[in-house]
Amino acid sequence: MDNGEIISGRLRVALPTIGILLLLAGWQSLAQFVVADPSLLPTPVQVGRNLWAWILSGGFMPHLLATVYGALGGLCIGAGLGFVSGVIVGEVRLLNRALYPMVLALQAMPIVAVAPMIIVWFGIGLASKMALVVVGTFFVMFIHTVAGMQAAPIELLDMGQAFGGRRWRIALAIKVRASLDYVFSGLEVCAALSFILCVVGEFLAARAGLGYYLRAASYDINASSMFAAVVVLSVLASLLALAVRVAHHRVVFWKYRKH
Template sequence: MSQTQPQVQLATAHQLRFKQRINRALLGALVPFLVLLAWQVLGQQGVISSLLFPTPLRILNAGIRLIQTGELYDNIKISVLRALSGFVLGGSLGLAFGILVGLFRKTEKALDPTVQMLRMVPHLAIAPLFILWFGIGETAKILLIAKGAFFPLYINAFLGIRGVDNKLFDVTRVLGFSKWKQIIRLTIPGALPHILLGVRISLGVSWLGLVVAELMGSTSGIGYMMSDARQFSKTPVVFVGIILFAVFGIVADSAVRLLERKWLSWRDSYKGH
């Protein structure tokens, strides 16, 4: 009896956590469901313009047609590859420079003013210059996405390193840690919450950069599909593209949040009432 009691308590705890997840999911889906329902009813009644705001069922049918023709899959594959390529390039450089500037004050004085100046240049302002330099091929698009992905990781890596408690460095010096061991065992783990936040923001900015990149001159991708549909007044297809960007953005953000829960389980932070 004493052996089965902990098992029963563990099973009860699992059931409770499962119910809590279901309740959170239902609560999160409530508002979108009500919005879609109202949208469908108002569209069918002619209260809102069917040209500007096609009903959710028309949008769904447009998505099904795009799947059947294979056009949706091809454009999604190209867009995801562009977004990931730009994120990996810009994010890895941002992380490397952020760590470098965070660790060494001389590097901060030499590089940070230039980086901050470039950060203030908007995507739309630099897009024509990228077209002049690299044409309208893949290079310009990936570099434009990389530019956006660079800065959130750079800033958060820098802030995370500078936010590590200085007393911990005193402890590592007493323990005889080398500089490299301090970075690997203390600095990077201590900055990890900020770095993962930077990854989340960088992924979001990568999708925004993808929209700009594909709308500025492209013959493939979700952005191109939306631009082409706009020219022929295929508003449902435009909404399909918007929904795809939102879905992929949420999936990417959820993946990073899953890593946060796994890698930062040691934190005892406030989670709200």
């Protein structure tokens, strides 16, 4: 490893750290010198104390796990179905012409508009939260997968046909491989979207979860608790998106490898 790679690696760690520190410093200054009312905008220190007290009280983990289960469970189902459906629709031209415009129209529909119906169908609890996440992430993954399937290099497709490759073998070996960059980009979007949709479900109807806790704190006008829940949600979504990005670079290594 040369000096350039060492410096580049250190910068990848240092720059986000500096950005976070600047954000916290700006937040602290705004809360302390501009707003100066903890009931409206607590300082990072006050939020940290509230979060630590929440953890020590034993009430943190049930809400955290409820949200993580709902978000990750729905993400796995929705993204998986979206990927498989996208591969099939991206390969079968008749299905592409028949279904793709309809999926685009449904994807434009606000998920919040159908959330009450989903809660009526699946009830209050984990199932309804997962269903919301499934619906939202399915469309994102489906559209990205279809776009990736259609972006396969024509020269590779011609080569596969010239060597006598069968249709679905060419699709799996060339088109799916070419779509992975699009798929992981969509999965990164889904990673953040899954927590947003899960919290929407918890806001509307839930017995536990960070969204449920956030709603209860808003009723009590407890700004420190509200910010603590928002901070935890931001960290969870960021960590999941980071994990997807790392996997993206590992799997699609031919694009991101260093020359």
